Amino acid sequence: MKYTAIIFDLDGTLLNTLEDLADSVNAVLQQNGFSVHDLEMYKYFIGDGIANLVRRALPPGADNAIISKLINSVKEEYNRRWARKTKPYPGIPELLRELQTLKIPVAILTNKPDSAAQNVVRHFFPDSRFEIIQGAIPSLPLKPDPSGALAIAAAMKIAPDQFLYLGDTGTDMQTAVAAGMHPVGVLWGFRTGAELLQNGAELLLEKPVQLLDILKEGSEAKND
16 A cells, blocks of 8 residues: 555654653652652653643642642743753654655654644754644644544645554554554554554554655555
């Protein structure tokens, strides 16, 4: 099958944001008298929006007022830290350049707050073209709801089944399945291959360059 376009998740797929996010949350937890967490734990806290990240980092049963306060504090802390340790995964800048050369349209869909998503993408990928960068906004349900993915497909005027959807979590795979797109799990991110397969991944990638092989195979299959 020929794939016409690609949607990327952001955190854990294009960018390794783990340490800056973990440091931001841990700083706020410590400031408010809560226990901090090891970096490894944040691989399972991240992926479903900042509110869920904070809830998972807090003890069970935390008061809603405390949760709301810490969500705002984490946003402020992350705004100060987001570029300290974050970096693209190896091979991602080269992959994006090659996709641009091949004229494959790409978009980003993330549960990261939209303003933060726009900032980090512009900073780390200044020379890459993205048709759409869609972060979390109040009017759009978070992934795994497929609304964001379907809105991207509609805006790009490309049928959902023509998209490869790359992500590193079960949430991403569920989003792709619900949107009628082709879910591709990446193994360099925050979660395991087992989680990705259990949530619908059709393929798993160990390195970004392997995406080019999928696109090539799809193109050749169409020409046969």
